[in-house]
Amino acid sequence: MASIKAIKGTQDVLPSESHKIQYIEKTALEVAALYGYREERTPVFEYTELFQRSVGDTTDIVQKEMYTFEDKGGRSITLRPEGTAGAVRLLLEHALYNEGLPQKVAYLTSCYRYEKPQAGRLREFHQFGIECFGAQDALADAEIISLADRFFKKLGVKDLALQINSIGCPECRKAYHSALKQHFESNKEQLCGTCHGRLETNPMRILDCKSPVCGEIAKDAPRTIDYLCDECKEHFENLQKHLTAMGIDFTVNTSIVRGLDYYTKTVFEFVSNSIGAQGTVCGGGRYDGLVEQMGGTHIPSLGFGLGIERLILLMEAQNCYFPEPPKCDVYIACIGENSFNESVKYVNNLRENGIAAQFDLTKRSLKAQMKYADKIGAKYVVVIGDDEIATDSGKLKNMETGEQTPIKLSALADEYVKIAK
Numbered sequence: 001m002a003s004i005k006a007i008k009g010t011q012d013v014l015p016s017e018s019h020k021i022q023y024i025e026k027t028a029l030e031v032a033a034l035y036g037y038r039e040e041r042t043p044v045f046e047y048t049e050l051f052q053r054s055v056g057d058t059t060d061i062v063q064k065e066m067y068t069f070e071d072k073g074g075r076s077i078t079l080r081p082e083g084t085a086g087a088v089r090l091l092l093e094h095a096l097y098n099e100g101l102p103q104k105v106a107y108l109t110s111c112y113r114y115e116k117p118q119a120g121r122l123r124e125f126h127q128f129g130i131e132c133f134g135a136q137d138a139l140a141d142a143e144i145i146s147l148a149d150r151f152f153k154k155l156g157v158k159d160l161a162l163q164i165n166s167i168g169c170p171e172c173r174k175a176y177h178s179a180l181k182q183h184f185e186s187n188k189e190q191l192c193g194t195c196h197g198r199l200e201t202n203p204m205r206i207l208d209c210k211s212p213v214c215g216e217i218a219k220d221a222p223r224t225i226d227y228l229c230d231e232c233k234e235h236f237e238n239l240q241k242h243l244t245a246m247g248i249d250f251t252v253n254t255s256i257v258r259g260l261d262y263y264t265k266t267v268f269e270f271v272s273n274s275i276g277a278q279g280t281v282c283g284g285g286r287y288d289g290l291v292e293q294m295g296g297t298h299i300p301s302l303g304f305g306l307g308i309e310r311l312i313l314l315m316e317a318q319n320c321y322f323p324e325p326p327k328c329d330v331y332i333a334c335i336g337e338n339s340f341n342e343s344v345k346y347v348n349n350l351r352e353n354g355i356a357a358q359f360d361l362t363k364r365s366l367k368a369q370m371k372y373a374d375k376i377g378a379k380y381v382v383v384i385g386d387d388e389i390a391t392d393s394g395k396l397k398n399m400e401t402g403e404q405t406p407i408k409l410s411a412l413a414d415e416y417v418k419i420a421k
């Protein structure tokens with residue numbers, strides 16, 4: 001019988017690779033904390049309605065990409081396709097806003113989307129996300145962009161272009177939507193089936209359509225920034241001023257609209273050319289109406305989602321540094337039955353003192369033990385037999401230099417610290 005393989009579009013993290021994710025996650029939370037963001041965790045599944053109402057019924061995510069199923073109690077459940085909806089639910093359910101505004105939260109989560117798997121596009125992927133609830137001013141927009149920028153810099157990532165745009169508020173959206181409709185109406189016959197429907201329900205979604213024909217028609221569509229009301233215009237200008245003052249390079253890309261319905265005013269992406277077609281590593285923006293739309297009060301908010309797998313692709317392409325996980329400090333190689341039993345004491349003593357220690361659990365030959373010690377990259381090896389145990393003495397061998405230092409077995413941890421420092 002053929003063995004079972006992982007599901008298409010999912011990725012295993014091998015033991016030899018996990019330190020990369022650990023390093024990225026640790027750095028993410030450290031940088032987030034510098035800006036006052038605290039980690040939160042939400043369940044991997046939620047009621048389907050949460051995503052329908054927040055992400056939007058007419059988006060690709062809700063229409064095509066969600067992993068939705070009925071549970072045994074007949075409820076419609078969906079695996080989280082993105083992080084903002086759950087964060088808003090948590091904010092409201094636990095009345096986080098009572099702890100003062102703005103509330104700044106960060107998360108590291110898996111997301112699930114039924115998309116065509118390819119490089120940088122998975123069905124299970126991971127995001128570092130942040131949300132800032134209760135900040136209206138463009139200072140907040142600049143601050144979350146600065147957080148992402150600092151995170152990338154701390155990891156040593158280069159050549160990421162920050163692109164920003166403003167898609168306005170519901171007020172400016174009215175005039176913009178009718179201009180858009182007019183533009184697409186005249187090319188209606190060429191639009192794909194989905195976009196036909198979008199023309200009535202949500203013409204802005206056509207701008208995000210992946211079909212080449214729709215993309216071509218969208219090219220000379222009216223631009224959101226030409227329809228901004230005074231308030232949105234000023235907000236966008238202020239954001240640019242703040243970014244310039246912070247020394248963060250950006251370009252205005254008027255074609256960014258983002259794939260979710262809840263965005264207002266600022267939208268932005270960090271884009272790379274080094275990882276192929278799926279070059280957007282981080283995407284985010286402002287969503288002033290979402291909390292209210294989800295049953296809360298008016299709490300203007302914003303955030304971003306950053307794809308961990310795409311970030312790793314980018315860091316690997318740029319040969320970025322990943323700290324190596326600690327190797328085995330001391331490997332105890334045993335000769336004879338008794339020494340295996342005695343070694344339990346020695347490794348315990350080492351581990352109690354924070355020194356990574358191992359010995360052979362399978363009672364193999366000395367030769368096989370030495371081979372294994374080499375394989376796991378042990379820094380030091382001490383060989384223990386009946387003689388060594390009887391005389392409380394041994395030699396700690398530096399595996400890199402071959403140098404051997406006599407030691408007292410009963411003081412192995414202290415001896416190691418002296419020699420290895």
Ligand code: ATP
Nearest residue numbers: 115120121122125259280281282283305306307310
């Ligand atoms: P795209 O245009 O690439 O489909 P998106 O607009 O759907 O991206 P968001 O919903 O904003 O993406 O998600 C934020 C980030 O999460 C993206 O910038 C990307 O880095 C990552 N991401 C999104 N979808 C996937 C996926 N299917 N596989 C891997 N990473 C993803």
Ligand code: MG
Nearest residue numbers: 060113115259
């Ligand atoms: Mg997408």
